[in-house]
Amino acid sequence: MTYWFxxxxxxxxxxxxxxxxxxxxxxxxxxxADLKAVAQIIAESFHSQNGFWGLVFPLLRLxxxxxxxxxxxxxxxxxxxxxxxxxxxxxxxxxxxxxxxGVRVSDIWxxxxxxxxxxxxxxxxxxxxxxxxxxxxLTSCEQVSQEWGFDDLYxxxxxxxxxxxxxYFKLGYxxxxxxxxMNIFLFRQSRQILLHKHLHLDAST
Ligand SMILES: CC(C)(COP(=O)(O)OP(=O)(O)OC[C@H]1O[C@@H](n2cnc3c(N)ncnc32)[C@H](O)[C@@H]1OP(=O)(O)O)[C@@H](O)C(=O)NCCC(=O)NCCS
Numbered sequence: 001m002t003y004w005f006x007x008x009x010x011x012x013x014x015x016x017x018x019x020x021x022x023x024x025x026x027x028x029x030x031x032x033a034d035l036k037a038v039a040q041i042i043a044e045s046f047h048s049q050n051g052f053w054g055l056v057f058p059l060l061r062l063x064x065x066x067x068x069x070x071x072x073x074x075x076x077x078x079x080x081x082x083x084x085x086x087x088x089x090x091x092x093x094x095x096x097x098x099x100x101x102g103v104r105v106s107d108i109w110x111x112x113x114x115x116x117x118x119x120x121x122x123x124x125x126x127x128x129x130x131x132x133x134x135x136x137x138l139t140s141c142e143q144v145s146q147e148w149g150f151d152d153l154y155x156x157x158x159x160x161x162x163x164x165x166x167x168y169f170k171l172g173y174x175x176x177x178x179x180x181x182m183n184i185f186l187f188r189q190s191r192q193i194l195l196h197k198h199l200h201l202d203a204s205t
């Protein structure tokens with residue numbers, strides 16, 4: 001079986017091996033109509049809905065939605081939110097994953113003041129995990145970044161996020177920097193690791 005893998009930048013489709021069923025997966029740029037579903041997936045993936053957190057969950061989701069809407073409205077030439085849309089055998093479409101990528105200008109991480117692309121908010125609906133959705137979203141990020149003329153991608157992952165670390169290492173990301181241990185005491189229970197992937201700009205890679 002095959003499913004459609006959509007290149008959002010070239011507006012061009014290529015086939016890719018299907019995970020396990022005859023469903024079709026499309027990767028495309030998000031539109032404002034997708035934002036509620038995108039906010040839901042991000043909120044579910046990064047925030048608990050148990051106990052007290054269940055009460056504040058709608059607020060967290062609304063905050064994510066408003067932030068996304070704001071970033072989309074800015075129409076920055078070097079910002080994109082990608083979505084993975086699954087079409088079932090019955091023709092029902094469901095948004096099953098998302099990722100964002102944008103330019104950061106800072107010398108904090110790279111120490112050389114250059115503009116670089118930063119990947120964030122990668123999340124896949126729990127029922128669709130381990131079917132290659134995140135891998136395809138990240139591969140699309142690479143394609144878009146190469147079109148934009150960038151040859152490096154950066155992202156943060158928490159040290160205790162084993163599944164995400166496995167994903168990034170499998171796709172060729174390397175540790176660029178482990179953030180200060182102070183983060184453990186001040187902000188989080190786990191250290192943040194900055195990962196880096198160098199992309200080869202020639203067409204053969
Ligand atoms: C991390 C996440 C995005 C992975 O999405 P996914 O679509 O399931 O990932 P893929 O199917 O493309 O996985 C590719 C590879 O990543 C690794 N991987 C993914 N999930 C894994 C898990 N639960 N355990 C171990 N390895 C895992 C595996 O090497 C996998 O390859 P394999 O299935 O051939 O073994 C998803 O689990 C998620 O949304 N988690 C919550 C949000 C999050 O942590 N986002 C990342 C923030 S940095």
